Amino acid sequence: MSGKILAERYEVQRQxxxxxxxxxxxxxxxxxxxxxxxxxxxLGSDFEWQDLKLFEREAETLKSLSYPAIPRYLDYLEIDEPNSKSFALVQTYVEGKTLQEHLLSGRTFSESEVKELAKSLLEIFNYLHEEQESPVIHRDIKPSNILLHSRSGHSVGQVYLVDFGSVQNQAAKFGGTITVVGTYGYMAPEQFGGRSVPASDLYGLGATLIYLVTGLHPTELSQQDLRIQFADRVTHLNSSLIDWLEWMTEPSLDKRLSSAGEAWISLKNPRIIDKNSIAAQRQSSAIKLTKTSEFIEIKIPSQGIDISLIVVLLGVISVMLFLIAVSDNDRELLIAGIFLAAAGVLKLLDSLFLEVRLRIDRQQISYSTDILGLRWNNSPPAPRQDIGQLEIEQIEYTRRGTKQKLSTVSQMIIQAGNQKYQLGVKQGLSESEIEWLATELSQWLGLKIQRTLTDGKKKISM
Incomplete structure (x- = not known):
């Protein structure tokens, strides 16, 4: 084989x-x-046209890509030889060893190296998945398709993603033929049904990193409800990294991280979550939370009538009746009475029928209120990409002229560009409900919760 010339240009060195x-x-x-x-x-006796379709798709995909960590397309050939006919894809050579080769040679990876590797691959995914004309899904993320070049004792080195033979782009997605491709153990559950989305590559990366930290192929680890059970084998790892790997390999698309950007933010800013308390809060609260891979929506029902509201309404009615009784022909007093009556009615409707809705989808964040089917936006919608901060603010009220603290209330603030969206006491939320909703939003957005304290004069980060 060595020394053979292909297409009168390429001299074979080795297989x-x-x-x-x-x-x-x-x-x-x-x-x-x-x-x-x-x-x-x-083209032989075992040739299938589907193989050629995927081969040509790989060539076309590489031809359209330009990224330092991906081999570059050079040429596509049809080679006719006396005893065979073949197609050939020529691409740049990347010197290095695959993760699989490193593992088989006994090399281990520290926690910092695992995170460094994750960061590099998520950057590659971000490039592939965010391609404007035709997003690219690799569909076969595994140790043998990841190359490391110039690895040292303090760094994993340059990371490359290779072998785009299973690639799916947006144009191919709607071709009408279901093609199941990938490698068992690293394939997300949806791929077995022929469906692939950007989160499918995240699953493959999570399974690959689990192999790195355990030394075991994912199929060698037990499963429970399709979840890879590995935490008991990596007690030396930080619990936040274990949680992140479990998040990356969630069998359900609705619960898995959905984009490379969200995955990277979540790796940098681990979620802090008490699963038992959140489950209890979800069950006991009247708030309706809906969360899918496409949107998260919070609906807060009316607060209802309590003693304080009854006292206010009785006061309003009393003043209203008094003004009407003494107004006689005094038009101004009569108008004042009518205004008070209207205010009382609006307060009653507010308490009985007002519903607050906060919704975030892939395009925007919106905040609206609804009374008896009439809905209006309290704040203009903002683009989803403008969301940059999720905050829980604790506000201390003190007696004027003294330092004596009277009470502390909390509110959740979502900052999206110049827009602020707030949920708190005004909507009837308890502190535990605010914590629960903030945690759910933090997970879905991939944002760390910022905590601040305001004492009436200044805001302090906690």
Missing amino acids: LGKQTGRQTLLARDLQTQELVVIKQLF
Whole structure:
């Protein structure tokens, strides 16, 4: 094989890999003298047209990509030889060892290296998934498709993602044919049904990193409700990293991190969550929370009538009746009485029928109120990408002229550009409900909760 010339240009150096009906070669481009990788697909007795479709899709995808951590497309060939016919994809050669090779040689990865590796791959995913014309989903993230170059004792080195033979782009997604591709153990559950989304690559990355920290292939680990059970084998890891890996490999798309950006933010800012207390709060609260991969929506029902409201309404009615009784022909007093009556009615409607709705989807955040089917926006909607901060603010009320604290109330603030969206005591939320909703929003948005204290004069970060 060594020394063979393909297409009168590429001199084969050695074979890198071989599978039924295909092979991968290291060759030298005789025109540039650079080393290249040639992937060759043969037309033989075991040839299937679906293989050629995926092969051509890989070539077209690489041709459209330009990223330092992805091999670059160089050429596409049809090779006719006396005993065979084949197609060949030529791409740049990346020197290095795969994660699989590192693991098989006994190399281990520290927690900081795992995070560094995750960061590099999430940056690659962000490029692929955010391609404007045609987002690209790799669909086969696993240790043998990740190359490390120049790894040192203090760094994983340069990270490369290779082998786009299972790639799906948006154009191919609607082709009408279901194609199940990927590698068992690293495939997200939805891929078994022929469905792939950006979160499918996140699952593959999570499963790959679980292999790194446990030394075991995902299929060697037990499962419970399709969840990979690995936490008991990595007690040396920080609990926040374990939680993040569980989040990345959630079987349900609705519960899994949905984008590379969200995954990176969540890795930097781990969620702090008491699952038992949140479950209890969800069950006991009248608030309706709906959370899917596409949106999160909070509906806060009316507060109802309590003793304080009854006292206020009785006072309003008393003053109103008095003004009407003494107004006689005094038009101004009569108008004042009518205004008080209207205020009382509005307060009653507010307490009985007002519903507050906060909704965030992939495009925007909106905040609206609804009374008897009439809805209006309290604040203008803002683009989802403008959301930059999630805050729980504690406000201390003190007696004027003294330092004696009277009470402390909390509110949750979502900052989206110049817009602020607030939920708190005004909407009848308790402190535990605010904590619960903030935690749910933090998970969905991938934002760390900022905590501040305001004493009437200044705001202090906690």
